[in-house]
Amino acid sequence: xxxxxxxxxxxxxxxxxxxxxxxxxxxxxxxxxxxxxxxxxxxxxxxxxxxxxxxxxxxxxxxxxxxxxxxxxxxxxxxxxxxxxxxxxxxxxxxxxxxxxxxxxxxxxxxxxxxxxxxxxxxxxxxxxxxxxxxxxxxxxxxxxxxxxxxxxxxxxxxxxxxxxxxxxxxxxxxxxxxxxxxxxxxxxxxxxxxxxxxxxxxxxxxxxxxxxxxxxxxxxxxxxxxxxxxxxxxxxxxxxxxxxxxxxxxxxxxxxxxxxxxxxxxxxxxxxxxxxxxxx
Amino acid sequence: xxxxxxxxxxxxxxxxxxxxxxxxxxxxxxxxxxxxxxxxxxxxxxxxxxxxxxxxxxxxxxxxxxxxxxxxxxxxxxxxxxxxxxxxxxxxxxxxxxxxxxxxxxxxxxxxxxxxxxxxxxxxxxxxxxxxxxxxxxxxxxxxxxxxxxxxxxxxxxxxxxxxxxxxxxxxxxxxxxxxxxxxxxxxxxxxxxxxxxxxxxxxxxxxxxxxxxxxxxxxxxxxxxxxxxxxxxxxxxxxxxxxxxxxxxxxxxxxxxxxxxxxxxxxxxxxxxxxxxxxxxxxxxxxxxxxxxxxxxxxxxxxxxxxxxxxxxxxxxxxxxxxxxxxxxxxxxxxxxxxx
Numbered sequence: 345x346x347x348x349x350x351x352x353x354x355x356x357x358x359x360x361x362x363x364x365x366x367x368x369x370x371x372x373x374x375x376x377x378x379x380x381x382x383x384x385x386x387x388x389x390x391x392x393x394x395x396x397x398x399x400x401x402x403x404x405x406x407x408x409x410x411x412x413x414x415x416x417x418x419x420x421x422x423x424x425x426x427x428x429x430x431x432x433x434x435x436x437x438x439x440x441x442x443x444x445x446x447x448x449x450x451x452x453x454x455x456x457x458x459x460x461x462x463x464x465x466x467x468x469x470x471x472x473x474x475x476x477x478x479x480x481x482x483x484x485x486x487x488x489x490x491x492x493x494x495x496x497x498x499x500x501x502x503x504x505x506x507x508x509x510x511x512x513x514x515x516x517x518x519x520x521x522x523x524x525x526x527x528x529x530x531x532x533x534x535x536x537x538x539x540x541x542x543x544x545x546x547x548x549x550x551x552x553x554x555x556x557x558x559x560x561x562x563x564x565x566x567x568x569x570x571x572x573x574x575x576x577x578x579x580x581x582x583x584x585x586x587x588x589x590x591x592x593x594x595x596x597x598x599x600x601x602x603x604x605x606x607x608x609x610x611x612x613x614x615x616x617x618x619x620x621x622x623x624x625x
Numbered sequence: 626x627x628x629x630x631x632x633x634x635x636x637x638x639x640x641x642x643x644x645x646x647x648x649x650x651x652x653x654x655x656x657x658x659x660x661x662x663x664x665x666x667x668x669x670x671x672x673x674x675x676x677x678x679x680x681x682x683x684x685x686x687x688x689x690x691x692x693x694x695x696x697x698x699x700x701x702x703x704x705x706x707x708x709x710x711x712x713x714x715x716x717x718x719x720x721x722x723x724x725x726x727x728x729x730x731x732x733x734x735x736x737x738x739x740x741x742x743x744x745x746x747x748x749x750x751x752x753x754x755x756x757x758x759x760x761x762x763x764x765x766x767x768x769x770x771x772x773x774x775x776x777x778x779x780x781x782x783x784x785x786x787x788x789x790x791x792x793x794x795x796x797x798x799x800x801x802x803x804x805x806x807x808x809x810x811x812x813x814x815x816x817x818x819x820x821x822x823x824x825x826x827x828x829x830x831x832x833x834x835x836x837x838x839x840x841x842x843x844x845x846x847x848x849x850x851x852x853x854x855x856x857x858x859x860x861x862x863x864x865x866x867x868x869x870x871x872x873x874x875x876x877x878x879x880x881x882x883x884x885x886x887x888x889x890x891x892x893x894x895x896x897x898x899x900x901x902x903x904x905x906x907x908x909x910x911x912x913x914x915x916x917x918x919x920x921x922x923x924x925x926x927x928x929x930x931x932x933x934x935x936x937x938x939x940x941x942x943x944x945x946x947x948x949x950x951x952x953x954x955x956x957x958x959x960x961x962x963x964x965x966x
Contacts, residue, residue, distance in 0.1 A: 363731065366728075367728075367729060370725055370728045370729055371725075371729075373725075374714060374717060374721070374725050377716070377717055377721060378714070378716040378717070381716040381717075381757060382716060449712045449715070450709075450712035451712050451713075451714060453673075453678055453706075453712070454706070454712055454713070454726075454773070455729070456677070456678055457676050457677065457678060457701060457704065457706040458701055458726065458729045458730060459698055459699075459701040459702040459729075459730060459731065460729040460731075464729075622680070
């Protein structure tokens, strides 16, 4: 090949939102292709929530008192909103581990040396995780229907609940992105990305009725951003066990869920993008 | 007018370590600068600063005439980066990798696809184009990495230890690609631990150690700085060392400090710096024969960059891993420095 035909000048940067969107989609596509090449990761991502449904509903099912009922069927319906919400928050660990791996392998350096939009590497990653999360939620919903979970308030409201879940998952994946950029190894990102999720998802109304907790724990549970989404899902699905608490997020769970998620995105996206710009492997 | 790569007084500290301690660089357009130094010398830090990946604590840097600190985005449009830390995605195919990079250089999908095809052909990867990069050999991966850096034919290229870990055949092949690039007018900054590589590829060489440029010049200039040629003799019997030493001392260049004959007893090797070339070598052989010294080997040795390196830094390049290697490292380095004198 001669030098003349080889001269390829870089096109003008388009700049602005159009470039951000396009770059983010290019990176998202890359991450989605990766998922198809590592199917075992997607499969493990599916098995875990299914296992939780089965374990919780059959192990805890008979001993839980939900709104005065100890029927396992009632608990199963109560449980599903919690499992859905817990499942979407696990996107955090995926985003964190993926980004830490990219740092480790030098891909972040490659991206950072390219004339691309600043937040695009992280946005692309979180969008790809959102696709995977959505897939997981669909599979989980099918399993839930099989074990007796039902929606009682119509499809539009149920779709609204799923939208809130995905928004929560998307918000949490920005926390994961920040963790991934802050740790030294992908392994640390995986465990660091998961460990804090246990208190967040358990000190909540996800698996037990939070109104039965001791007062100080109950306050934390009711103001936990995670609980707002769980409560909103119970309301929108028409599932039992909606907390009668006076706390504002429990009274206005849909709004609380949206506000919390948007707030998390605003804070953690800013922090993560700043961290990305100074990232060193 | 400053060169295609220009840096002045770059300083970067990590905690107590001064990774860059006032580095100045000036690479004229279309030339290759070899940044030569052991691990931890600051080569990679310098490349990271010049490629916008790292903010220096102080100093100025311009690449392709653009201020790296003020307009990093414009600099990124004019550079290609390849080497030990700029990777490819191993789960994507070669083609997908190159297309992605093209898109991120803001090419449209069609152009990125065409360009990926061209590069795959050029780098002899067409057969493996649709296999995940994970399945590539080390040499193929390096070629893909280099192709990714060349997606837009950037006027300025940075290669950080491009041949580290490659076998000799692949190294040779990569050298040819690099030479082609430079012949096409690309300005290149290359870091390497291999003296041979700098000797082979670079117009100018900067020797870096502890974050400082400790010497610069062409390969020949650096070699001349270390001293000229030397005669090396290996005698047949240990008893022949003293008479051989007497003969060589007559030819030794006086006054250069290393003017005297140095002797390695266990290898029976004697070395002396000389001036006079091949003609002198013939005389030395004759004289040794006259005094009855039997020789196994004799040669006129020109200084290698290894010699340059040892005399400049007091330690050989390949021993550089000891840089951060515990309390003994300093003492060892010191003794080596003395030995080199």
